[in-house]
Amino acid sequence: MPQLCPTSPIRPSVAMTQAPAIQADAYFFDIDGTLLVTRDLVQWNALHQAMLEVFGVDTTIEGLPYHGKTDVAILRAAVARCGVTPSIFDAGIEQMLAVVRREAQLSLRNKLLGVASGNLEAVGWSKLTSAGLRKFFAMGSFGDACELRTAIFDNAVAMARKLIGSGCTVCFIGDTPDDILAARYVNAKVVAVSTGTFEVPELLRLNPDACCRSCADLLGQLQ
Known part of the structure; x- marks a missing residue:
C-alpha cells in the first residue's frame, strides 16, 4: 500500500444529510471500491x-x-x-x-470528470469500459508513473488546472483513508464513500469534507 505524508491539512467534516453540497470544477473518482461498486453515478x-x-x-x-x-x-x-x-x-x-x-x-453538466486510481492506465480504462462508464470521464491519473497515491492525486490536479485554469477547484471521491489523506496533501476537497472496506466512522476520523454511505447519498453532495 502506498505510503502517505502523515501531515495533511485538517478541516471539519460532515456526514451524510448534514453535509452541504460540495462544489468543485473537477471531480476525480477512485475506481476499485468506488466507481465499480456504486456503478454509474449519472x-x-x-x-x-x-x-x-x-x-x-x-x-x-x-x-x-x-x-x-x-x-x-x-x-x-x-x-x-x-x-x-x-x-x-x-x-x-x-x-x-x-x-x-x-x-x-x-447531470453534472459543465463539470470535468476524471479518475484518479492506483490501477495501471490500461487496466483502469478497461474496467470502466466494461462497466459502461468510460464515456463519462475526460481524463485519468493512474499508477503507471506514480507509485504514491499523493503523486497520483497531484498529477490529477495538474491535469484539471491545465484544462480549466489555475484557479479551478478539485474534489476527489474515494473509499479509503488513503484517498482522504492524499486529497488533503494536494489541498483538494474530498468526499469519502463507505462502499469499500472502511465504514463511515473510520473515514470520518480523517475529516473528509463529506462522508456518504451510498451512491444515492453521494449524488446529493456533488454540484
Whole structure:
C-alpha cells in the first residue's frame, strides 16, 4: 500500500444529510471500491427520477443485483418491490427511458470528470469500459508513473488546472483513508464513500469534507 505524508491539512467534516453540497470544477473518482461498486453515478440518479416521475414510486436500485442485467431489468425489479405490475411497467417503458435520457444529459453538466486510481492506465480504462462508464470521464491519473497515491492525486490536479485554469477547484471521491489523506496533501476537497472496506466512522476520523454511505447519498453532495 502506498505510503502517505502523515501531515495533511485538517478541516471539519460532515456526514451524510448534514453535509452541504460540495462544489468543485473537477471531480476525480477512485475506481476499485468506488466507481465499480456504486456503478454509474449519472445513471443512478436518472433511474431514480424515472421511477418517481413515471410510476410515482420514490425508490432506488439499492440492494438489487445488477451484474449481467440491463438497466430496464433493474428498473423492473426496483418498481416491482413497490407494487408496480409487469403490465403497468411495460406501458410506461418509453416514457421512463425518455426521463432517463434527459436526466443523464443534465447531470453534472459543465463539470470535468476524471479518475484518479492506483490501477495501471490500461487496466483502469478497461474496467470502466466494461462497466459502461468510460464515456463519462475526460481524463485519468493512474499508477503507471506514480507509485504514491499523493503523486497520483497531484498529477490529477495538474491535469484539471491545465484544462480549466489555475484557479479551478478539485474534489476527489474515494473509499479509503488513503484517498482522504492524499486529497488533503494536494489541498483538494474530498468526499469519502463507505462502499469499500472502511465504514463511515473510520473515514470520518480523517475529516473528509463529506462522508456518504451510498451512491444515492453521494449524488446529493456533488454540484
